Structures are given as C-alpha cells and as structure tokens.
Amino acid sequence: MASTDKPGPGPETEKRQRILSGMRPTGKLHLGNFYGALYNWLQLQEEYQCHYFVADWHAITTEYESPQAIASYIPEMVMDWLSVGLDPDKSTIFVQSAIPEHAELYLIFGMFTPVPWLERNPTYKDQIQELAHKDLATYGFLGYPVLQAADILMYKAHGVPVGVDQVPHVEMTREIARRFNFLYKPIFPEPEALLTEIPKLTGTDGRKMSKSYNNCIYLSDPPEVISQKVRQMVTDTQRPFKKDPGEPDRCLAFPFHRLNLPGKRLEEITASCRAASLGCVECKLLLAEALLENLGPIQEKRRYYEAHPQEVMDILQAGNQKAREEARRTMAEVREAVGFHQEIQLWR
Numbered sequence: 001m002a003s004t005d006k007p008g009p010g011p012e013t014e015k016r017q018r019i020l021s022g023m024r025p026t027g028k029l030h031l032g033n034f035y036g037a038l039y040n041w042l043q044l045q046e047e048y049q050c051h052y053f054v055a056d057w058h059a060i061t062t063e064y065e066s067p068q069a070i071a072s073y074i075p076e077m078v079m080d081w082l083s084v085g086l087d088p089d090k091s092t093i094f095v096q097s098a099i100p101e102h103a104e105l106y107l108i109f110g111m112f113t114p115v116p117w118l119e120r121n122p123t124y125k126d127q128i129q130e131l132a133h134k135d136l137a138t139y140g141f142l143g144y145p146v147l148q149a150a151d152i153l154m155y156k157a158h159g160v161p162v163g164v165d166q167v168p169h170v171e172m173t174r175e176i177a178r179r180f181n182f183l184y185k186p187i188f189p190e191p192e193a194l195l196t197e198i199p200k201l202t203g204t205d206g207r208k209m210s211k212s213y214n215n216c217i218y219l220s221d222p223p224e225v226i227s228q229k230v231r232q233m234v235t236d237t238q239r240p241f242k243k244d245p246g247e248p249d250r251c252l253a254f255p256f257h258r259l260n261l262p263g264k265r266l267e268e269i270t271a272s273c274r275a276a277s278l279g280c281v282e283c284k285l286l287l288a289e290a291l292l293e294n295l296g297p298i299q300e301k302r303r304y305y306e307a308h309p310q311e312v313m314d315i316l317q318a319g320n321q322k323a324r325e326e327a328r329r330t331m332a333e334v335r336e337a338v339g340f341h342q343e344i345q346l347w348r
Contacts, residue, residue: 019048020157022055025073029080030216032209036198040161042085050091051155057096061141075312080219083302094319101327105150109176118142149173153188154327160191163198185337202252206234220302223292230288235280242279260290
C-alpha cells in the first residue's frame with residue numbers, strides 16, 4: 001500500500017530531467033491508449049523524473065454539459081495505468097483538480113496570452129470539426145492550451161512526450177513561458193517536445209479507435225470479448241478471397257501484429273499472407289492468441305487493483321500531496337514575480 005510519508009527522491013532522482021504528461025479520464029483504456037501513450041510512459045519513467053496526471057479539468061472543456069461521470073472514470077483509468085506498469089515509486093501520479101494551484105497559474109497566464117495564439121492553434125480547429133455535435137464555442141475550450149501550459153510549467157518540466165500533431169501545443173507552452181519570463185522574472189524553462197512514434201491503430205471497424213465509435217478493444221476486456229472483437233476487425237479490403245495474395249502494408253489489422261508478434265513469427269505471417277497461404281480469418285486467430293498472451297499479466301494486475309480499490313486511492317493521495325508541495329513552491333515564485341507579495345496575501 002502506498003504511504004504518504006515516503007522519503008523524498010534522492011539526489012540521483014533530482015538530477016534527472018523532468019517529464020510531464022496527462023490523460024483525460026474517459027473510462028477504461030483501450031489498445032490505442034496503451035500503444036499511443038502508456039507504452040512510451042513506461043520507458044520514460046526509467047530515464048526521467050516523471051509526472052503523470054489525470055486531466056479531469058481538461059475533460060470538462062468538452063464534457064461540461066454532463067461532467068458527473070468524470071469522477072467515476074478516474075479510478076478506472078488509474079487502475080489501467082498501474083496495471084501496465086506505471087510505478088508510483090518512480091513517477092508522481094496525481095489528479096489535476098486536486099492541485100488548485102493549476103487554476104491560479106492558468107488564470108495568470110490567461111491575463112497575457114494573446115487570443116490570436118489560441119485561434120491559430122491547429123488542434124483547436126481540428127477538434128471543432130471532429131466534435132461538431134458539441135457546442136465548443138466556449139472560453140474554456142478556446143483557452144485549454146493555456147491550462148495545458150500551466151500544467152506543464154507548474155512542475156518546470158524539461159520535456160513533454162507528444163506525437164507530431166501535438167507539437168503546436170508544446171510550442172505554445174514555450175511561447176507562454178518566454179512571455180512570462182520576459183514580462184516578470186525568468187522562472188520557467190522552455191520545455192521541449194519529445195517526439196514519440198505513435199503507431200497508427202484503427203478500431204475494429206477500420207476507423208480511428210475511439211470510445212465514441214464503439215470500436216475499441218479495451219485492456220480490461222475479458223478474453224472471449226477480445227477474441228470476438230479481433231475476429232470482427234477489418235483487414236485488407238482489397239483481398240476479398242483467401243486465394244488472393246494479401247498485402248500486410250494495407251491491412252488495417254497488421255499494425256497490431258507488428259506490436260504483438262516476435263520478429264521471426266511476424267516474418268512468417270507476412271510471407272504467408274503475400275503468398276495467399278494464410279487467410280485473414282486464420283491470421284486474426286493468431287493475433288487474438290498473441291494479444292491474450294501479452295495482455296494476461298496486465299489483466300492479472302488489474303484484477304488485483306479492482307480487489308484493492310483503497311490502494312489506488314492511497315497512491316493518488318500520495319501523488320497529490322507530492323505534486324501540491326511542488327505546485328506551492330512554484331506559485332510562491334510566481335506570486336513574488338508578478339508583485340503579489342506576502343503582505344498582500346494575508347486574506348488567503
């Protein structure tokens with residue numbers, strides 16, 4: 001069980017550069033979340049001083065009409081984090097809304113962030129189109145990169161792991177850091193985007209794997225459900241019959257093979273597909289077997305946390321406490337830099 005009175009990080013830990021990343025709580029995680037983010041987080045926690053947070057305030061930017069479910073999603077998501085191997089002894093795991101200093105820093109940053117910076121954000125435009133069924137003409141949605149900058153800069157992160165499409169987010173954080181440092185006092189480092197190769201994984205229907213499309217394979221799906229979903233996966237749409245030669249590079253399911261099958265076995269399946277000696281149905285059976293084998297240890301750990309929910313809460317409480325101590329130190333510097341001296345803060 002996690003303890004809130006563990007000794008702080010040693011000198012060796014403090015020397016390592018800081019990484020920060022977060023994830024919006026939308027429920028249990030699927031394979032796209034695992035290979036797109038968590039797998040990389042596991043590698044980073046061995047090399048960096050990592051801060052991983054539950055971005056529940058960010059979730060409200062699109063779910064403001066019905067935010068009640070967000071709180072229940074938090075433990076589900078964190079159980080998945082712990083099950084895949086995130087280690088609270090190596091990484092600070094915390095909940096964004098438990099650290100009110102994030103909101104204060106977001107407010108201060110918002111005072112000097114030019115609106116055109118936000119309007120030209122390409123991700124903003126893309127999400128407006130992708131989520132056309134929602135009313136996102138809100139101050140909160142337009143300003144979410146400012147909150148994101150507050151999340152990153154609060155812990156003076158040196159790097160943020162992102163895919164290529166998210167680089168503009170990190171660049172805006174760098175611009176906000178520069179502007180603060182120029183206007184007031186050089187407090188914040190300018191974080192670098194740590195580019196990660198995010199595999200292009202589709203859902204069972206060939207579209208982007210997304211809960212809204214109901215096409216996900218979840219880390220916590222029972223074995224029989226995973227097998228059924230794999231059998232339903234769209235493969236090579238240009239190969240109508242088994243006798244036709246296949247092409248793994250155009251098969252929508254093949255990226256999962258590359259991630260789950262060892263090199264020699266993958267080479268054999270690739271050759272058999274192209275020679276039309278292995279059909280898509282048989283190929284998906286092999287994929288299901290490999291997936292179940294690889295997910296077995298993860299699901300076993302998840303069953304443990306499901307049976308010990310208080311341990312998950314204790315881990316979050318310890319992470320929240322550690323993160324808040326850091327946030328308070330940062331905000332003391334920020335308040336001094338912008339002129340809110342201690343004597344003016346007596347009302348706090």
